[in-house]
Amino acid sequence: MDLTFDGAHEAFRAEARAWLAAHVPHEPLPSLDTAAGFEAHRAWEATLFADRWSVVSWPVEYGGRDVGIMEWLIFEEEYYRARAPKRVSQNGIFLLAPTMLEYGTPAQKKRFLLPMAAGEEIWCQGWSEPDAGSDLAGIRSRAVRNGAGDGWLLTGQKTWASRGAFAEWCFGIFRTDPEAERHRGLTYFLIAIDSPGVTVRPIPQIDGETGFAEIFFDNVEVPDGQVLGAEGSGWSVAMSTAGSERGLSLRSPARYTEAAARLIELFDQHGRPAASADAVARAYIDAEAYRLHTYWTASKVARGHTVGPEASCNKIFWSETDVSIHDTALTLLGPEAELLEAGSPGEWLDGYLFALAGPIYAGTNEIQRNVVAERLLGLPRG
Amino acid sequence: MDFAFDEEQDDLRQTVRGALTRELPVAALREFYEAPEEQKAVLARARWSMLSSLGAPALLVPESADGLGLSDVDLVGVMEEAGWAALPEPLLETAALAAPMLATLLPAPSAAAALHALLTEDAPLAVGGIDVGVGGPSSPTSVSADGMLRTPRVVGARDAAVYLLACRDPDSGWQLHAVPAEACAVHPTATLDQARDLSTVRWPLSSDTLLAYGVAAEASVGLMADRAAAGSAAYLIGLADRMITMAADYAKERQQFGKPIGSFQAVKHLLANARVTLEFARPATYRAAWSLATAQPTVSRDASMAKALASDTADLAARVALQVHGAIGYTWECDLHFFMKRAWALSRAWGDAGTHRQLVLAQARRPSLPT
Numbered sequence: 001m002d003l004t005f006d007g008a009h010e011a012f013r014a015e016a017r018a019w020l021a022a023h024v025p026h027e028p029l030p031s032l033d034t035a036a037g038f039e040a041h042r043a044w045e046a047t048l049f050a051d052r053w054s055v056v057s058w059p060v061e062y063g064g065r066d067v068g069i070m071e072w073l074i075f076e077e078e079y080y081r082a083r084a085p086k087r088v089s090q091n092g093i094f095l096l097a098p099t100m101l102e103y104g105t106p107a108q109k110k111r112f113l114l115p116m117a118a119g120e121e122i123w124c125q126g127w128s129e130p131d132a133g134s135d136l137a138g139i140r141s142r143a144v145r146n147g148a149g150d151g152w153l154l155t156g157q158k159t160w161a162s163r164g165a166f167a168e169w170c171f172g173i174f175r176t177d178p179e180a181e182r183h184r185g186l187t188y189f190l191i192a193i194d195s196p197g198v199t200v201r202p203i204p205q206i207d208g209e210t211g212f213a214e215i216f217f218d219n220v221e222v223p224d225g226q227v228l229g230a231e232g233s234g235w236s237v238a239m240s241t242a243g244s245e246r247g248l249s250l251r252s253p254a255r256y257t258e259a260a261a262r263l264i265e266l267f268d269q270h271g272r273p274a275a276s277a278d279a280v281a282r283a284y285i286d287a288e289a290y291r292l293h294t295y296w297t298a299s300k301v302a303r304g305h306t307v308g309p310e311a312s313c314n315k316i317f318w319s320e321t322d323v324s325i326h327d328t329a330l331t332l333l334g335p336e337a338e339l340l341e342a343g344s345p346g347e348w349l350d351g352y353l354f355a356l357a358g359p360i361y362a363g364t365n366e367i368q369r370n371v372v373a374e375r376l377l378g379l380p381r382g
Numbered sequence: 383m384d385f386a387f388d389e390e391q392d393d394l395r396q397t398v399r400g401a402l403t404r405e406l407p408v409a410a411l412r413e414f415y416e417a418p419e420e421q422k423a424v425l426a427r428a429r430w431s432m433l434s435s436l437g438a439p440a441l442l443v444p445e446s447a448d449g450l451g452l453s454d455v456d457l458v459g460v461m462e463e464a465g466w467a468a469l470p471e472p473l474l475e476t477a478a479l480a481a482p483m484l485a486t487l488l489p490a491p492s493a494a495a496a497l498h499a500l501l502t503e504d505a506p507l508a509v510g511g512i513d514v515g516v517g518g519p520s521s522p523t524s525v526s527a528d529g530m531l532r533t534p535r536v537v538g539a540r541d542a543a544v545y546l547l548a549c550r551d552p553d554s555g556w557q558l559h560a561v562p563a564e565a566c567a568v569h570p571t572a573t574l575d576q577a578r579d580l581s582t583v584r585w586p587l588s589s590d591t592l593l594a595y596g597v598a599a600e601a602s603v604g605l606m607a608d609r610a611a612a613g614s615a616a617y618l619i620g621l622a623d624r625m626i627t628m629a630a631d632y633a634k635e636r637q638q639f640g641k642p643i644g645s646f647q648a649v650k651h652l653l654a655n656a657r658v659t660l661e662f663a664r665p666a667t668y669r670a671a672w673s674l675a676t677a678q679p680t681v682s683r684d685a686s687m688a689k690a691l692a693s694d695t696a697d698l699a700a701r702v703a704l705q706v707h708g709a710i711g712y713t714w715e716c717d718l719h720f721f722m723k724r725a726w727a728l729s730r731a732w733g734d735a736g737t738h739r740q741l742v743l744a745q746a747r748r749p750s751l752p753t
Contacts, residue, residue: 001455002384003672009383070383264746281739284746285687289662292385296665299385313661316654366647372657373650377630380645 003295005074012067013074016053020082023047028342032088033209038122038166041088045119055093055117058101062109063117069248069298076252083258091163092116092123094250096171099241103188103229112169112190126158126172126191126215127238133160134367136173137182137235141217143174143189151223152176154189154197157216162361164213165202168193171241173234186234190226197221207353245362247311248298251318253291259325259351260287263332266344270332279328286321293317309375312368319358319365326352385665387459394452395459397436402467405432408717411468415576415720419540426541426579427504430471434504438473442482448501449485454478454609458616458671465620468724470577472506472538478613479606480507480546484560486602487593496544496560503543508563510536510583511548512603512610514733516740519607521556523549530567530584539568539581546593547585548603556599559591575723604682610732611685612670615692619667621725622660622692622699628718629653629703636708649706656695656702663691683745690738693729700725 005013029044030037048054049063057072058064065071087093093116100109115121132138141156154174161170170191177185193200197220202210229237244250260283267273267280293314297307329348330337336345359365373379387395406429414425433439441457443449450456457478464473481500484507487493500507510533511523523533533547545561567584594602630653633644643649670688673681700722704711711718729735 001387001668001672003669005383277743278736278739281690281743281746285666285690285739285742286662288687289666289691292665292669293662295383296385296668299383302384303386310661313658316658317662366651369651369654369658370647372654373644376657377626377644377653379630379633379650379653380642382645382647382650 005070009070009074012071013078016075016078017082019051019053020078020084023051024082024084029085031209032086032163033165033205033211035166038088038163041085042119042122044085045087045089049118054089054119055097058097058113058117062113069301070295073252073254073294073298077254077257080252080254080258088163089116089119089122090250091125091167091171092121092169095125095241095244096123098244099188099237100228102240103237105225107225108190108228121169122163122167123169123171124161124164124167124193124213124215126161126164126170128160129157130159134364136238136363137186139173139175139186141172141174142178143176143187143222146221151221152187152189152227154191154217154220154222157214159203159214160212160361161215162212164200164215165210170215171228173238176231176234180232183235185232186238187231188228188234188237189222190228191217191220191222195220195222206356207350242363243307243311246315246368247307248294248301248314250362251314253287253294253318256287256318256321256325257291259322260284263325263329266329266332266348273332276328276332279324279331283321283325283328286317286324290314290318290321309371312363312371313376315362316359316365316368316372319355319362322355322358323352326355385668387455387668391456391459394456395463398438398460398463399466401432401436402463402469405429406467406469408720411470411577411720412717414470419570423540426471429469430506430541431504433471433473439476439506440481440501441477443485443497443501447485447488447497449481453675454612454671455668455675457613458668461613461616462620462623462667465617465622465724466624468577468621468624468721470579472508472542472579474610474613474617475509475537476500476506478609479509482609483546483558483602483606484593490593492560492591492593496546499543505543506538506541508536508538508542508545508581508583509547509606510534510539510545512606514607514611514737516737518741519603521548521550523547526584529587531587532582532584534582535571536568536581536583538579539563539566539583540570540579545583545585547583548599549587555596556603557587557595558593558599558602559585559587560593561585561591565591573727575720575727577720577724578727607732608670608682608685609674611689611738612667612674614728614732615663615667615670615685615688618692618696618725618728619660619664621721621728622656622663622696625696625699625703625718625721625725626653626656626660628721629656629706633706643706652702652705656699659691659695659698663688663695666691680745683742686733686738686741686745689733690735690742693735693738696725697729697735 029040032041052065055064056067056075060066129139143152143154146153173186176187197218199216201214203212205211333345340346437450440449441452445451484493484497511521513520513522526532547559550556569582571580573580636643667688670684673684710716
């Protein structure tokens with residue numbers, strides 16, 4: 001056990017910090033859930049990509065630096081410390097890409113990874129349907145063979161697709177074998193949003209901005225080359241993506257330790273009120289506990305272990321820690337908490353709204369608790 | 383950055399688990415609980431000999447002083463296993479608190495004599511006179527009318543040959559003494575956990591037993607408080623893991639409405655909450671051990687963080703395990719209470735979770751990233 005970073009890691013950190021200091025925009029970008037903000041964030045992705053900072057852990061040929069998980073975590077710490085913009089490409093680079101690197105054909109990797117890393121093609125996730133949320137295996141959108149036999153025709157409706165209002169591409173699961181057991185007859189597709197037959201209807205979120213969308217498919221033609229993994233294996237391919245969503249790659253601890261550090265500053269600014277002291281301490285400790293747990297897990301991964309159902313513990317913990325941090329900040333702000341203005345307190349309010357989605361997306365925390373109970377504790381399925 | 387234990391550390395933990403599984407199955411714990419006092423002393427001595435044969439009590443004592451010369455990172459797994467087994471003996475007090483403190487004070491004669499007793503007489507060391515509050519360590523030791531000092535809640539006095547006792551005078555500060563058992567008057571204290579060995583000890587203040595005073599004693603007391611927080615955190619993690627495992631096993635067996643109660647979401651989610659809390663208390667506890675082993679400047683904060691998380695984890699695990707067991711868990715017949723009672727005691731000993739959260743907050747600044 002050695003919880004210090006070695007010289008190479010420190011040098012990597014210094015390089016990342018220097019680059020971020022020189023390049024992070026001084027003024028916050030407009031919200032990425034507006035048309036103008038989306039493009040501003042896309043331009044920021046291009047800036048990151050140009051100097052190989054957009055996807056540091058990827059192979060060099062796809063725009064990365066081929067560094068390990070520790071370097072990625074260090075980069076994330078520096079990224080949040082520098083208060084750099086939100087990642088408009090996160091669904092692609094953090095969720096789809098690990099799955100594509102595992103299951104994709106050489107042609108798919110060659111076609112999709114570079115534009116994803118550069119922010120030229122932004123991805124959204126087409127999983128949930130109006131009648132299939134937590135019960136994801138109950139999806140009804142379907143795909144049938146096209147007449148020529150070299151592709152598929154997709155029909156149905158997806159919903160709650162984050163970034164769906166402006167994205168170019170969608171990854172989704174569709175039922176290809178209605179006769180098979182419901183976890184089996186599913187297939188994972190990569191779909192261009194500008195394909196004929198695709199209709200996008202943006203959905204305003206709780207803050208009034210169009211953070212997600214419904215996507216309708218009406219006999220949308222998708223070639224065989226855009227099936228990820230084998231036909232009929234969509235569920236297991238999707239579970240690989242879900243592992244990334246719940247586990248290490250979507251929510252690095254820097255997001256929470258940075259928010260906790262700002263919470264301590266806010267607590268100081270408000271004269272360390274006794275009424276909030278315990279909640280502030282809890283939030284701070286939980287953020288640090290998440291960070292330590294991440295390095296603990298990363299050490300196991302570095303030794304060849306894979307992350308199993310523990311990822312569900314992660315998802316519960318980061319999402320609830322995020323809510324606690326922001327809830328505590330709003331309590332410190334008191335009567336100012338409701339004010340929508342630039343900088344704090346508006347930022348805390350924004351963060352609170354964002355955090356509240358955490359226990360819902362990526363599989364609700366109730367579903368995660370079932371996974372923990374059944375797969376870590378061995379309790380029988382209900 | 384490598385958070386993993388090495389092979390020797392894993393082996394040590396496995397050895398201790400094997401020994402405790404053999405020597406302290408839950409039936410033996412029950413026998414100990416229900417034994418009369420004189421029988422308890424016999425059983426405890428036998429177990430302590432077994433621990434001594436593994437080198438556990440002197441694990442942190444340098445090899446030059448005939449110990450194992452290992453570190454807090456080696457000890458943390460041993461403490462976790464002690465918690466899993468609900469080991470009654472004062473391993474925390476002896477191995478984590480008293481022995482390494484005495485080793486740092488060598489060649490002082492009183493320290494040498496106490497260490498000698500530990501290594502040759504096969505007897506644990508008792509520890510008392512330090513409490514932890516939001517203001518840091520304080521001493522519950524008071525002066526009696528007859529001039530003797532009186533220290534309540536001394537741990538391990540029944541079997542120890544030497545007592546490590548602290549007192550604090552508002553003017554002259556801390557003093558640490560190694561007092562031979564025969565110089566003390568010991569009054570056992572009844573506690574809910576009948577395997578805990580707590581006593582009120584009356585002892586004479588004498589320069590013969592003095593180990594350290596003033597600034598040196600204050601530093602030793604601070605380090606002992608940090609080790610107590612980190613070590614009891616590891617013990618609590620082991621207890622929590624055991625209680626969650628017991629409750630999950632019970633939930634798989636117990637049938638209601640024609641199926642195992644563990645198939646109901648209400649039961650699943652109780653257990654999942656406890657399991658998640660445990661998952662995140664564990665690496666924080668290992669980090670505290672590493673900070674102690676490497677004398678990090680953040681060691682007090684890190685130890686407090688571990689104790690806050692582990693205390694809450696063990697308390698939650700106890701609540702959940704009792705609820706999942708239902709009425710049977712509320713009986714003497716069910717083994718759960720041995721583990722719950724130890725958790726209730728240790729989650730509050732050496733500073734409860736809320737106290738340690740305040741200690742963390744007092745030291746909180748930007749998270750400990752390298753700058």
